[in-house]
Amino acid sequence: MWTRFLSPVTMASYAIIGGGIVGASVAYHLSCRTDADVTIYERQSPASETTYRSMAILGRTGNETMTEMKRYGLSLYNDFFSDPKANSRFDLTGSLAVATTSEGDAELEDSLKKESKTGLYTAGGKHEPVEYLPGDEITRTAIVPYLRTDDVEGTRYRPNKGFTRPQEVAYEFLERATENGVTVENNTAVEDVIVEDGAVTALETERGTEDVDHVVCTAGPWNVSLAEKVGLTLPVRHEPAPILQLEPDRSLPFTFPYTHHHESGIYFRGSHEGDIYVGKHDKSTTYEDVEQLDPDTVRDSVSIEFRDLATDVIETLYPFLLNADITEEWVGVGSRTPDRWPILGWTDVEGFSIAAFHSQGIQLAPIAGHIISRQIVDGEPTEYYEDVSISRFDGYSDTYSG
Numbered sequence: 001m002w003t004r005f006l007s008p009v010t011m012a013s014y015a016i017i018g019g020g021i022v023g024a025s026v027a028y029h030l031s032c033r034t035d036a037d038v039t040i041y042e043r044q045s046p047a048s049e050t051t052y053r054s055m056a057i058l059g060r061t062g063n064e065t066m067t068e069m070k071r072y073g074l075s076l077y078n079d080f081f082s083d084p085k086a087n088s089r090f091d092l093t094g095s096l097a098v099a100t101t102s103e104g105d106a107e108l109e110d111s112l113k114k115e116s117k118t119g120l121y122t123a124g125g126k127h128e129p130v131e132y133l134p135g136d137e138i139t140r141t142a143i144v145p146y147l148r149t150d151d152v153e154g155t156r157y158r159p160n161k162g163f164t165r166p167q168e169v170a171y172e173f174l175e176r177a178t179e180n181g182v183t184v185e186n187n188t189a190v191e192d193v194i195v196e197d198g199a200v201t202a203l204e205t206e207r208g209t210e211d212v213d214h215v216v217c218t219a220g221p222w223n224v225s226l227a228e229k230v231g232l233t234l235p236v237r238h239e240p241a242p243i244l245q246l247e248p249d250r251s252l253p254f255t256f257p258y259t260h261h262h263e264s265g266i267y268f269r270g271s272h273e274g275d276i277y278v279g280k281h282d283k284s285t286t287y288e289d290v291e292q293l294d295p296d297t298v299r300d301s302v303s304i305e306f307r308d309l310a311t312d313v314i315e316t317l318y319p320f321l322l323n324a325d326i327t328e329e330w331v332g333v334g335s336r337t338p339d340r341w342p343i344l345g346w347t348d349v350e351g352f353s354i355a356a357f358h359s360q361g362i363q364l365a366p367i368a369g370h371i372i373s374r375q376i377v378d379g380e381p382t383e384y385y386e387d388v389s390i391s392r393f394d395g396y397s398d399t400y401s402g
Contacts, residue, residue, distance in 0.1 A: 013037040014376070015203050015212040017190050017226060018219035020051035021166060021362060022355050024173035025369030026216050031180030033377045038182045040174075041205060043189035047170035050220035053243070053332035055269050055277065056169070056362045057258060059095065059161040060128040065387050066341075067128075073366035077169070086171035088164065089272055093255050094142055095161035098152055099262040100316060105153035108132060108262055112156060131157045143254055151316055161258055163269060166362050173369075193229045193352065200230065200351030214376050218355045218368075221295040221333040230349045235393050236356050238293040239285060241332035242302040244278045244310060246324035259317065266313040276321060278310050281359070287338045295333040302329050334359055344368050344388040345375045346398035354390065375400075 014030055016023045019042030030038045040046075058077070060070050081088055099105040112132045133141055136149035138157060178184065185205075192204040193215055203210045217226050227234045256270030265282030314321045336358050337343060343356040344367075353376060355368045371388065374380045381389075381400055390396045 013212050014039070014214050014216065015210065016040045016216045016218055017203075018042065018217070018222070019046040019170075019174075019184060019186070020049065020218065020220060021047060021054075021170035021173065021365045022051075022220075022357075022368055023216070023218035024170045024177060025365040026218055026355065026372050027182045027369075028173040028177040028180070029369035029373035030377065031177050031182050033373050035181070038177070039210075040177075040182065040184045041188050041190050041203065042184065042186050045186050046174055046184065047167040050332065050361070051166045051170050053241070053330060054166040054362050055267075055279065056164045056166040057095075057161060057269070058090070058164060058363055059158060061158070065384065069367040069384065070363050072370060073363055076366045077164075077172075080169070080172040080176075084172065085175035086168040088168040088172055090162055090164045091255065091270070091272065092160070092162040093257050093270060095158040095258045095260070096138065096142075096144070096147075097156040097260045097262050098147075098317060099154045100151045101263055102153055104262045105134075108154050108156045109134075128158055128160055133157055142257065144257055145254055146252075146256070146318055146320055147259070148317055148319055163258065164362070165272070169362065173365075190226065193226065195230050195349060195352075198350055200349065212351075214351045214353065216353045216355065216372055216376070220361070221293065221335055223335070223354060223356050224292055225294070227347075227352075227354065230347075230352050232347055232349060232352070232354075234343070234354065234356060235338055235390070235396070236292070236343070237287055237290045237336050238295070239290045239334045239336055240293070240298060241334045242280055242306045243330050243332065244302060244307070244326055245328040246276045246278060246321055247327045248274070248276060248321060249323045249325075250320070261313045261317060264309055264313055266310055268318060275327065276318075276324065278314070278321075280306060280309070281334075285336075287336055290336055293333055298331055298333055300330045302331060338393065342368065342388055343390050344371050345381075345385070345390075346400050347390055348397045348399060350399050 016027050019040045023040055027038050027040050060067050099108045109132050133155045138155040188205050190205050194202040200215050217223050221238050224234050258269050260267040265280045267279050269277045340358040345353055371382050374382050391398045
């Protein structure tokens with residue numbers, strides 16, 4: 001049960017830029033901690049851009065701190081789903097990382113050995129169960145009738161992963177936030193953030209100037225350009241995220257597992273409606289491999305190279321999809337940080353906080369709202385401060401004086 005806490009401090013006004021799932025979470029958490037004015041400024045409609053294009057995978061992978069952050073989110077989602085205010089749904093599918101070369105297989109097996117030695121993953125307790133399976137052993141461990149195993153050298157299997165509807169989960173936050181008095185300004189683009197004497201004082205929107213005491217920037221790949229308006233160069237770059245939506249030529253009576261091809265980065269994710277999404281996420285890509293992009297200039301047509309690569313992997317792992325129709329395609333823009341951890345909270349500009357991610361925004365949206373609301377309402381850095389503060393990077397600081 002989430003009870004509302006009325007802050008004893010002087011009332012302030014809070015502006016959130018971006019009405020996706022992260023902005024909605026921040027608004028909800030603020031509304032549970034203060035009776036001050038909280039307004040979301042969304043340039044289109046809520047959850048219609050980065051959130052809409054998310055694959056919304058939920059799980060608990062990560063070290064001890066990351067696991068605790070995700071556990072907070074899973075607990076909150078369980079509360080929401082037990083008393084839904086939107087059309088939310090979660091499908092437990094399991095997750096496969098599949099290697100089709102001996103080198104890739106050795107990397108998969110070695111990664112689990114390293115994780116076991118460092119205690120990152122265990123089969124029980126707080127950590128997510130995971131298992132390495134050689135050859136076609138996956139067919140004797142899980143129901144994967146459509147997976148072609150002729151070329152499979154090994155598989156990393158996580159049975160507890162699944163996916164949800166990202167837009168609907170965003171509305172779970174938004175409905176509760178608006179019940180608590182949060183205002184949502186749709187179709188209202190923020191054009192500038194006004195800073196005087198090192199502190200935020202106002203927002204300029206296409207509708208006029210609004211005085212504010214604190215701004216939280218939760219605008220996904222647009223965070224970079226918005227932060228520049230207050231003189232902050234974010235350590236965030238971008239990676240295109242191409243997606244093909246396939247309609248199989250048959251209905252699938254079995255749950256389709258999330259599948260990631262280790263060597264190519266091509267992945268497959270089912271849907272509640274029976275379509276299959278095919279995308280690309282190369283986990284070996286580093287911050288140095290990518291650059292900052294203007295998300296407004298990224299076209300929604302996937303490249304020929306991606307189509308060809310996806311077709312090759314489909315033929316290798318799921319050949320039944322060769323006859324599927326492509327019903328939609330798009331290219332999302334994923335944010336990337338130097339150390340693969342999110343940047344959450346205070347910056348060196350008084351009254352300006354940030355929420356930027358290295359993917360996993362759906363999983364970490366709940367804890368982002370928790371951390372940021374604690375910081376700006378209570379002045380409490382939280383136990384996650386050292387892991388998520390922008391001040392962990394050389395040349396960066398924030399306004400925390402503790």
